[in-house]
Amino acid sequence: MSSLLLLRHREISNLNRLDIYVKNGGFKAFKKAVTGLQPQQVIDEVKTSGLRGRGGAGFPTGMKWSFLPTNLWPHYVVANADESEPGTFKDRELLEQNPFQFLEGLAIASYAVQAHTAYVYLRGEFWQQAAFLDRCIAEMQKAGYLGDQLFGSDYSLRIYTHLGAGAYVCGEETALLESIEGKMGQPRLRPPFPAVEGLYGKPTVINNVETLANLPYIIEHGAAKFMQYGTAKSPGVKIFSLSGSVNRPGNYELPLGSTFRELIFGLGGGIPAGHKIKAILPAGASSSIILADEKALDTPMDYESVPALGAQLGSASVIVVDDSIRMDWLVNKTVHFFRHESCGKCTPCREGTYWMSHLTEKIVHAHRKEDVQLLNTVARQMQNKCLCALGEFSIMAVMTAIEKFPEDFTASKGR
Amino acid sequence: MNQTATKYAREIEELFAKYPSDRKQSAVMPLLHLIQRDSGYINKQAVRDVAEIVGITPTEVASVVGFYTLYHDTPQGKYRFQICNDLPCALRGADQFLVDLCRALGIQPGETTPDGMITVEAVMCLAACDKAPMFQVQGPQGITYHENQTVESTLQLAKDLAGKEVKA
Numbered sequence: 037m038s039s040l041l042l043l044r045h046r047e048i049s050n051l052n053r054l055d056i057y058v059k060n061g062g063f064k065a066f067k068k069a070v071t072g073l074q075p076q077q078v079i080d081e082v083k084t085s086g087l088r089g090r091g092g093a094g095f096p097t098g099m100k101w102s103f104l105p106t107n108l109w110p111h112y113v114v115a116n117a118d119e120s121e122p123g124t125f126k127d128r129e130l131l132e133q134n135p136f137q138f139l140e141g142l143a144i145a146s147y148a149v150q151a152h153t154a155y156v157y158l159r160g161e162f163w164q165q166a167a168f169l170d171r172c173i174a175e176m177q178k179a180g181y182l183g184d185q186l187f188g189s190d191y192s193l194r195i196y197t198h199l200g201a202g203a204y205v206c207g208e209e210t211a212l213l214e215s216i217e218g219k220m221g222q223p224r225l226r227p228p229f230p231a232v233e234g235l236y237g238k239p240t241v242i243n244n245v246e247t248l249a250n251l252p253y254i255i256e257h258g259a260a261k262f263m264q265y266g267t268a269k270s271p272g273v274k275i276f277s278l279s280g281s282v283n284r285p286g287n288y289e290l291p292l293g294s295t296f297r298e299l300i301f302g303l304g305g306g307i308p309a310g311h312k313i314k315a316i317l318p319a320g321a322s323s324s325i326i327l328a329d330e331k332a333l334d335t336p337m338d339y340e341s342v343p344a345l346g347a348q349l350g351s352a353s354v355i356v357v358d359d360s361i362r363m364d365w366l367v368n369k370t371v372h373f374f375r376h377e378s379c380g381k382c383t384p385c386r387e388g389t390y391w392m393s394h395l396t397e398k399i400v401h402a403h404r405k406e407d408v409q410l411l412n413t414v415a416r417q418m419q420n421k422c423l424c425a426l427g428e429f430s431i432m433a434v435m436t437a438i439e440k441f442p443e444d445f446t447a448s449k450g451r
Numbered sequence: 452m453n454q455t456a457t458k459y460a461r462e463i464e465e466l467f468a469k470y471p472s473d474r475k476q477s478a479v480m481p482l483l484h485l486i487q488r489d490s491g492y493i494n495k496q497a498v499r500d501v502a503e504i505v506g507i508t509p510t511e512v513a514s515v516v517g518f519y520t521l522y523h524d525t526p527q528g529k530y531r532f533q534i535c536n537d538l539p540c541a542l543r544g545a546d547q548f549l550v551d552l553c554r555a556l557g558i559q560p561g562e563t564t565p566d567g568m569i570t571v572e573a574v575m576c577l578a579a580c581d582k583a584p585m586f587q588v589q590g591p592q593g594i595t596y597h598e599n600q601t602v603e604s605t606l607q608l609a610k611d612l613a614g615k616e617v618k619a
Binding site: 119120121122123124125127128159160161162163164167196198199200201202203204215216217218219220221236277278279280281285286287317321353355356357361366369370373376377379 | 469470471474476477478479480481483484505507511514515518519520521522537538539541542543574575576577578579580581582587593594595596
């Protein structure tokens with residue numbers, strides 16, 4: 037038995053082989069669902085478990101599934117493996133090392149909403165992972181875990197991979213769907229939401245890789261067992277991608293509600309010698325910046341406590357920043373990213389990220405007070421006006437950096 | 452039948468099987484990936500061919516080529532070394548790595564070595580933030596990741612790729 041729920045491959049070698057996965061309880065949950073549970077029972081169990089989307093938004097998974105109308109068919113399930121947030125690299129590990137648990141979760145989700153076709157949308161850079169998944173899917177089909185009349189029932193399911201080609205915005209649900217349909221990955225106006233009008237105009241569920249990887253455990257052991265982990269409002273475990281100024285960067289699986297201190301100074305081995313922790317971006321480049329004081333370090337990392345610090349848990353990509361780093365340099369980096377990745381569809385984001393990038397570039401070199409004020413103004417003008425979260429989140433680091441580290445935007449010493 | 456359709460007849464059939472029969476447009480991106488891998492870039496004729504195969508306009512195909520960063524419409528080095536220097540990688544020395552690598556190769560970021568083998572580019576986050584400096588190589592084998600790199604290990608890789616070229 038493994039003490040980990042998601043990163044089980046770290047304790048069971050070769051778990052990315054079908055025979056080893058099956059030997060360690062693989063596909064028990066999917067079989068249990070298909071042969072012993074009504075789709076609605078699967079949805080109810082996941083609702084009860086309190087599982088929330090692990091891709092960033094934290095939306096309750098069971099509830100998301102229940103929005104699909106039962107008078108419109110077919111239904112589709114799409115796994116979001118577009119992992120592109122700077123600082124996030126958890127799904128990639130799952131795809132490489134524990135792919136069958138993810139695929140079993142995808143199969144369970146598909147059964148729950150009675151989809152007979154599911155797609156895995158991978159970012160184009162995950163070329164090798166897509167080829168590997170294709171082999172895994174073929175093996176599953178051969179072994180009778182995919183195909184027609186599964187486990188003697190009348191349920192059938194097929195899974196296909198679809199590669200993106202380098203566009204962060206495709207992690208946004210509706211942009212992702214556009215991309216599968218063979219178009220530019222630009223977000224759609226919502227409503228209608230994908231649950232009603234998604235892929236090819238049909239009801240569609242889109243779930244993150246890590247979210248799906250939780251499902252076999254929940255179905256096999258029940259919601260109550262899953263809820264033993266984490267907190268009352270944020271049950272379960274989470275993979276934290278730890279990066280930046282830290283001795284042991286990497287993915288760490290912890291119950292939700294573990295503190296920043298446990299992650300950064302416990303598992304992560306602390307800050308490199310000679311430096312002190314200065315700030316934390318808990319949700320990648322889309323984060324508000326947290327001043328890393330004692331109170332922040334002792335804050336539980338869950339969906340309720342991190343917002344109390346004025347930030348979000350997001351996909352739990354914790355970027356650690358030490359005291360050698362200046363915030364003007366940092367936001368120049370994040371803003372450059374968003375400017376590059378803005379899809380160009382809505383004006384506030386297209387023009388806003390352009391102007392923010394223009395200004396941060398200037399500030400890094402000249403530190404003029406007027407430019408900092410203008411940067412703040414541009415960021416606030418974008419707020420609540422963008423078509424999707426890309427634009428909305430591009431301003432978080434900018435506004436919080438100026439607010440919490442104003443001195444970093446004036447002097448020109450250091451980096 | 453156009454040239455692309457003939458060359459990839461089997462692959463196209465497999466691709467169409469993944470999507471509903473009236474949704475052939477979904478095969479645009481995988482088809483472009485095949486052409487990009489084999490030709491190093493996507494020229495105007497390929498755009499017209501793909502449009503004909505899936506039944507959309509060349510303009511629509513061109514919009515896809517232009518939108519996604521992994522598709523290129525001009526030829527560059529045979530291998531594109533795409534180095535991530537986004538925030539997490541930069542915190543682990545990726546900016547300096549990029550500068551040092553370019554200096555060692557005698558080119559600027561975005562340029563190609565005189566033998567036409569290697570283009571060095573800075574790219575956005577590649578989901579390998581804990582293993583910087585890192586880059587991906589886009590080339591005839593598709594895309595491969597190279598993590599925890601140094602200038603020395605990267606130059607060695609460049610040499611190995613060039614050696615493979617001579618043998619082939």
